[in-house]
Every structure is written in C-alpha cells, then in structure tokens.
Amino acid sequence: MSGRQTAILEEARRRHRDSRRAIGIDLRTLREDAGVTLTATAQAAGIDRAHLHRIELGERGASLEVLVAVSTALGARLSLKFYPDAGTRIRDRHQAAMLEALLKILHPRWKRLLEVAVRSPARGYIDAVLADLTFGARLVVATEVQSDMRRLEQQIRWAADKAESLPSASAWSFLAPPDASDPAISRLLLLRSTTITRTLAIQFPHLLQAAYPAKTTDVRRALTTDAPWPGAGILWARVQNGRASILQSPPRGVAVGR
16 A cells, blocks of 8 residues: 555545544534434434434444434434545546656756645645755745646646645655745646647636746756746646656647746
C-alpha cells in the first residue's frame, strides 16, 4: 500500500468518526426538541433502544436504512450530499508520467517535495512542491498535475486554496526555518495536451490568463535554468504510449501563456 493510499484511509477513518459523532448529536437534538423518549423513538423506528442510544453517543455507526427509519419516526427528512473538497487524491494513469517528465527536466537548484499534505484552511494534497531556497530566492511553487479538466473554475480554486494552505504543511518547517523569512508562494499547473484541455484553454483564455499570467516559455526556462521565476504559469505535456514530454510552448491554437 502506497503512502497516499495509507493517508487516504487514515483520513477516511477520521472523517467517519467525526461524521458518526455529528449524526449522533443531530439525532439526539432532534429527538429532544420533539419531546420524544429514546424508548419511544427506537420502538417507532423498529430498532433496539440500546442501539439507538449508542448511535446518539457517536459510539456506533448506523446504516442508511436505520437513519431513514429514525428520521421518519421523528418527522424529519434525511438528506445525504457529497461536498467537493480541495481536489481528488487519486491519480489517473497519465499523471505519474507527467510528473516524472517534469522532475526530469528540473534544474538542480529546485528541491522537490512530493505528495505534500496541507490541512488549513484547505485540506488536500499538492502533487509537488518545487522549492528554490538559494540565497535571495526563497520561493516555493505549488504544482498541480492535471491530465483532464472538466470543471475549470473548480480546479483553479482548488489549486489556489491548497497553495495558500502550504504553511500548514509539516514540510513548511523545512521550507521556512525559524531563522529565515517565509518564502514566497507561487503556482504551477501542468496540463496534459488533449482535445478537452486545449478546447477549455481556447474557450476561456481570460480566466486561465488571470490565474496563470506568466508565459509558458518563461516558466519552462526558469525550471530548467537559473533564470528567475516569472510567476504563476502553465506548462503543457504530451503523453504517448505511457511516456510524457514537457512541451516548449503552448499547443497550437492556445493563446494562454504566449
């Protein structure tokens, strides 16, 4: 099991405990506000009183069927909804190849941190953090690798939120030791060149340009030489037969980054 898989399972267990407690509090509050006893509620829902009591205490989980039965008995309606967090933690088969290609071309001045977990205000993982900690530079670049992008605004927001949350990462003590000033934080988006991503870039050039204003050639030069970092920008990758290569400039027809 990889480190990312272990982290996902640990986070899932923590969230399950938190959700269990929150559900128990909501049920108990709903029942007490209705002035109904624990025994009466359990009987109406067709479950054991001790079981309901442990659910209210957050000690036991409950199936969807039980929760619906209890909420119906109390005259309430159960609603279940998924809320997007700061990006998926599961990579597709192209992202590893893209990240490998990026790391391969990096100038030695760039330190590389992979799978960097951030916790506040956003929770999630940054695919890679590139750090230039040489004298006078002190810059970190939060790097997101995307082989597909269906919801452009959401991806831009997630990337910005996670970059702003970098000081909450355990690696921040390495990036910003107590005797040094905090490094500047910038962003890099590594996109796979596909019909979908190119079309999005062509349809929404001003949106992407506002979020990633630097020229692609300047970004690539800064990563492969000792040239100064130009600011947040986009790199493009081509993936063929499981291998990726970083393009020198935006794909044909894409104006963003030129």
